[in-house]
Amino acid sequence: MNRYIIIGAGIAGTEAAAAVLERDVEARVDLFNAEPDLPYYRPQLTKIIDDLSPPRPIKPKSFFSTPGLHFHPETTVKSIDTLEKRIFTAGKIYPYDKLIFCCGADALLPAIQNPGNARLFSIRTFSDVQRLHVAAKSRKTAAVIGGGPLGLETAESLTRLGLHVTVYETFTRILGRQTDGEAALFITEFLKSNGISFSVGAQFTVTAPHRIAPYGELPRPADVIIVSAGIKPRIRLAAEAGIKTNRGILVNDRMQTSVPDVYAAGDCCERENGVLCGMWSPAGDQGRTAAANATGASESFVPKAGKLMMTLFGKTVLSLGRPEPQGENGTARTYLKKSSGSYLRLFTDGAKCTGLIFLGTPNEAAAAVSVFGRAVAPGTGAPVEGFQ
Ligand SMILES: Cc1cc2nc3c(=O)[nH]c(=O)nc-3n(C[C@H](O)[C@H](O)[C@H](O)COP(=O)(O)OP(=O)(O)OC[C@H]3O[C@@H](n4cnc5c(N)ncnc54)[C@H](O)[C@@H]3O)c2cc1C
Numbered sequence: 030m031n032r033y034i035i036i037g038a039g040i041a042g043t044e045a046a047a048a049v050l051e052r053d054v055e056a057r058v059d060l061f062n063a064e065p066d067l068p069y070y071r072p073q074l075t076k077i078i079d080d081l082s083p084p085r086p087i088k089p090k091s092f093f094s095t096p097g098l099h100f101h102p103e104t105t106v107k108s109i110d111t112l113e114k115r116i117f118t119a120g121k122i123y124p125y126d127k128l129i130f131c132c133g134a135d136a137l138l139p140a141i142q143n144p145g146n147a148r149l150f151s152i153r154t155f156s157d158v159q160r161l162h163v164a165a166k167s168r169k170t171a172a173v174i175g176g177g178p179l180g181l182e183t184a185e186s187l188t189r190l191g192l193h194v195t196v197y198e199t200f201t202r203i204l205g206r207q208t209d210g211e212a213a214l215f216i217t218e219f220l221k222s223n224g225i226s227f228s229v230g231a232q233f234t235v236t237a238p239h240r241i242a243p244y245g246e247l248p249r250p251a252d253v254i255i256v257s258a259g260i261k262p263r264i265r266l267a268a269e270a271g272i273k274t275n276r277g278i279l280v281n282d283r284m285q286t287s288v289p290d291v292y293a294a295g296d297c298c299e300r301e302n303g304v305l306c307g308m309w310s311p312a313g314d315q316g317r318t319a320a321a322n323a324t325g326a327s328e329s330f331v332p333k334a335g336k337l338m339m340t341l342f343g344k345t346v347l348s349l350g351r352p353e354p355q356g357e358n359g360t361a362r363t364y365l366k367k368s369s370g371s372y373l374r375l376f377t378d379g380a381k382c383t384g385l386i387f388l389g390t391p392n393e394a395a396a397a398v399s400v401f402g403r404a405v406a407p408g409t410g411a412p413v414e415g416f417q
Pocket of ligand 1 (some may be wrong): 036037038040041042061062063064071072073074075103104106131132133134152154179219263266281292295296297306307308310312334339411
């Protein structure tokens with residue numbers, strides 16, 4: 030019987046556990062999670078700040094009584110001995126044959142000028158959301174630092190709670206990785222029409238506990254301040270065990286770390302090209318890849334094309350592929366649908382659509398997605414019905 034230990038039961042850890050149990054029927058899997066209760070769907074967190082509806086579980090309760098699986102909620106792995114192949118929790122030692130790190134990331138707190146040491150919130154767990162909800166309820170104003178997808182979802186959720194929200198983004202546009210300048214401007218105007226304010230392309234200082242000032246301007250009120258600026262992989266445990274780390278736990282495309290029989294997957298790891306995970310589906314795929322290799326197979330993690338899909342104020346926001354023209358013949362072109370106010374921007378390599386940004390009604394989204402990868406000849410009219 031092989032003994033597998035998985036540290037962390039987010040999407041990477043639960044998918045790794047499921048894959049080990051599918052592939053090795055004799056396995057004993059110990060799945061440790063620092064958080065209490067059942068593992069849940071983390072992407073919901075930014076959408077429930079207003080009503081605190083509990084996020085849905087990743088797997089049904091019955092999964093955790095699968096023969097061979099030993100789930101340890103609210104149990105933190107404190108240290109690891111990779112020579113003797115064992116891990117330590119408070120008061121207990123567990124031996125392993127294969128170890129998979131799936132311990133995720135913390136919210137990145139960038140260097141923000143905050144001379145008064147104002148309280149800054151961030152969202153990573155359901156308890157973070159509960160704390161933010163209590164602090165924001167019955168307040169008037171909020172500042173969200175970071176104009177990425179999670180910052181914008183946070184801004185919407187706080188708007189629903191009745192606050193006036195300003196998004197502070199030091200880069201020249203919101204959704205910097207998923208849009209180009211033109212599309213970002215369109216989405217910004219849409220969000221402004223729903224009551225959100227923006228300070229984009231400027232530095233700022235948190236001047237006092239409830240005050241934030243864009244560079245050269247007077248401080249504005251901000252009853253709560255939330256930072257949404259990316260992830261900081263949890264590497265301490267691995268680094269202390271002598272496993273190579275950089276920003277994340279370093280892995281090859283088989284999700285192997287620098288130490289034999291030790292793997293890492295999801296937000297805690299960094300692939301050889303320096304890329305962090307930071308997204309739900311790839312984290313699950315990496316967990317499955319790590320499990321496959323831990324059980325003796327030989328599989329590589331193959332990343333899929335970049336994709337963003339979210340809903341803001343009832344509209345679907347989509348970004349697929351690369352939001353810029355590709356190569357010498359690459360083009361960028363915008364289409365609008367007057368009847369619904371929907372927006373479609375297509376990027377090509379001259380022959381086919383290599384990137385796409387869409388803001389529109391949910392029932393138009395499927396038609397928009399279908400354009401991706403298709404031939405889009407310049408000058409032949411809009412590739413989606415109703416757009417021009
Ligand atoms: C608010 C929010 C919204 C998001 N929205 C989206 C979205 O819309 N789309 C998308 O693709 N991605 C989204 N993401 C990103 C996505 O949720 C993550 O990429 C994904 O959850 C990573 O999964 P993971 O299993 O690697 O890590 P995590 O989900 O972070 O899980 C790691 C688990 O390990 C546990 N752990 C850590 N250390 C230990 C230890 N020493 N011992 C035991 N347990 C430990 C932690 O408690 C945690 O439960 C969002 C993330 C957040 C925070």
